[in-house]
Amino acid sequence: MEDRIDRIKKQLHTAGYKLTPQREATVRVLLEHEEDHLSAEDVYLLVKEKSPEIGLATVYRTLELLTELKIVDKINFGDGVSRYDLRKEGAAHFHHHLVCIECGSVAEIQEDLLEEVEEIVERDWKFKIKDHRLTFHGICYRCQQKHAEEQNQKE
Amino acid sequence: MEDRIDRIKKQLHTAGYKLTPQREATVRVLLEHEEDHLSAEDVYLLVKEKSPEIGLATVYRTLELLTELKIVDKINFGDGVSRYDLRKEGAAHFHHHLVCIECGSVAEIQEDLLEEVEEIVERDWKFKIKDHRLTFHGICYRCQQKHAEEQNQKE
């Protein structure tokens, strides 16, 4: 945790920014919720627990800064809010997501899976890929199980 | 064009809705701009040219309805507005997009490209895929050319 923060601090310095207490508090919340997909408001409320004097605008500014530096990725699942996702250290590309249309859960896929697809796109569309967003909408395992149980009860 | 509208009319009827004049005007705009990626506001302004009495809320309601019926797909490229994309007739899946981070242009990929990836995801993650969103961010051919020219001028 601490060394991770140290490295982020260096990334900020390299880009000419400082890790202010507010920024550190925000980064800590993101690190403590690496599995989640927090909205700006979510982050704000969590940061506020430890540092009640922080402002919402500061959280937005910090998240924007971290996005610029590719420390976090901003993603939108179509529910009207942007969510912020800590990028795995050393990951070249943004990871993928599985969004359950029944329970709303979001799972992550860290595997790349797109190498071949990207080769095809770069070759056939002459498009230089810098980043990608891949989200699957469907039914998670848990919800599939629930359906199966309901079927059994009927019989 | 007319038969396409007829089929959409049937889809609405099947779901218990009517193709009112306002809805028809909206659908026509979408058909006439199949290549574009219009925002609700864009659609509103275009519909207004032919039917000035239409309200913005009606356009939003219509786009929402068409999204529900999978006639259009709602997509968000991260610029704060939702865009509405007519789904190709008979297409099982939503098509993919190439967004240029320099000029903002959006190109479409109609090829599926994800068959294998989806097989892997359904098998390994036990996730029943219903739909997907795949967007590549990068540099379009035209912008690459522009860069190349700039390089030549320097030399």
Next chain:
DNA sequence: TTATTATATAATAATCATTTTCGTTCTTTT
């Protein structure tokens, strides 16, 4: 050390997209 400058901040206020409300109109059913 003191003055100056730049950066970052909290607390608003403002903006912009989208949704909701509500009174009206148009259709369908009785």
Next chain:
DNA sequence: AAAAGAACGAAAATGATTATTATATAATAA
């Protein structure tokens, strides 16, 4: 025709995000 239901337009409300403004803090120059 009367009643009920669906759809509408205009305006108000909402909610996420950004801009503004006045302070504070830190870095630099005098």
